[in-house]
Amino acid sequence: MSPTPAGGPALFIGTDTDYVALVRPALDPADPGVRQAAEQAGVTPEELAGPGDTWAVLFEHDGEGDGVELPGVRDAEPADFAERLRAELVAADGPFTVDGGAALRLDARPAGPDGYAFTAHVTPPDDAGTPVTVETGPLPATALLTDLDAFLGSLA
Numbered sequence: 001m002s003p004t005p006a007g008g009p010a011l012f013i014g015t016d017t018d019y020v021a022l023v024r025p026a027l028d029p030a031d032p033g034v035r036q037a038a039e040q041a042g043v044t045p046e047e048l049a050g051p052g053d054t055w056a057v058l059f060e061h062d063g064e065g066d067g068v069e070l071p072g073v074r075d076a077e078p079a080d081f082a083e084r085l086r087a088e089l090v091a092a093d094g095p096f097t098v099d100g101g102a103a104l105r106l107d108a109r110p111a112g113p114d115g116y117a118f119t120a121h122v123t124p125p126d127d128a129g130t131p132v133t134v135e136t137g138p139l140p141a142t143a144l145l146t147d148l149d150a151f152l153g154s155l156a
Contacts, residue, residue: 007026008023008024009024009075009078009151009154010154011023011147013118013144014060014118014120014134014136014137014139015136015137017060017062018062018134018137019134020057020058020106020120020122020134020136021058022055022057022082023055023056023057024053024054025056029046029048030045034048054070055069055070055073055077056069056070057103057122059122061132061134061135068103068124068125068126070103070125071125075155077101078100078151078155079152079155081098081101081104082148085106086149086152088108089108089144089145089148090145092108092110093110095107095108096108102123102125103122103125104120104121104122104123105120106118106120106121107119107120107121111139112138114142115139116139116144117135117136119134119136121133
């Protein structure tokens with residue numbers, strides 16, 4: 001449905017140009033770009049890559065994108081968000097909302113016979129006064145359910 005970063009669990013909701021993503025990036029110390037950045041920073045590639053345990057919300061809308069780190073978020077919280085989104089997609093026959101905590105809320109509305117359009121509300125933890133809203137086009141529910149299952153499987 002959308003681009004997937006290298007390494008780490010990732011759930012993308014949207015298209016290549018308008019999306020919100022819940023990710024836990026993992027850098028590969030063997031990657032040439034990581035090695036070069038580590039050398040420039042004067043640290044080992046392993047130090048630069050770190051443990052890969054920080055969750056983030058990435059977003060893009062009309063070519064403008066950014067992301068916010070979610071310090072202190074454990075795997076159970078994104079898993080719970082994905083499970084609740086999955087349950088709503090399976091049971092819903094109308095609009096619904098899945099609250100992902102202080103940083104992310106997802107409003108869904110039916111769009112076509114087997115699809116939903118989403119409005120993602122992203123509130124950076126360090127700048128609650130500047131929320132970002134991302135509208136996605138219609139997405140097939142079956143494809144999103146497959147993505148949710150893969151995401152939950154990557155956390156197991």
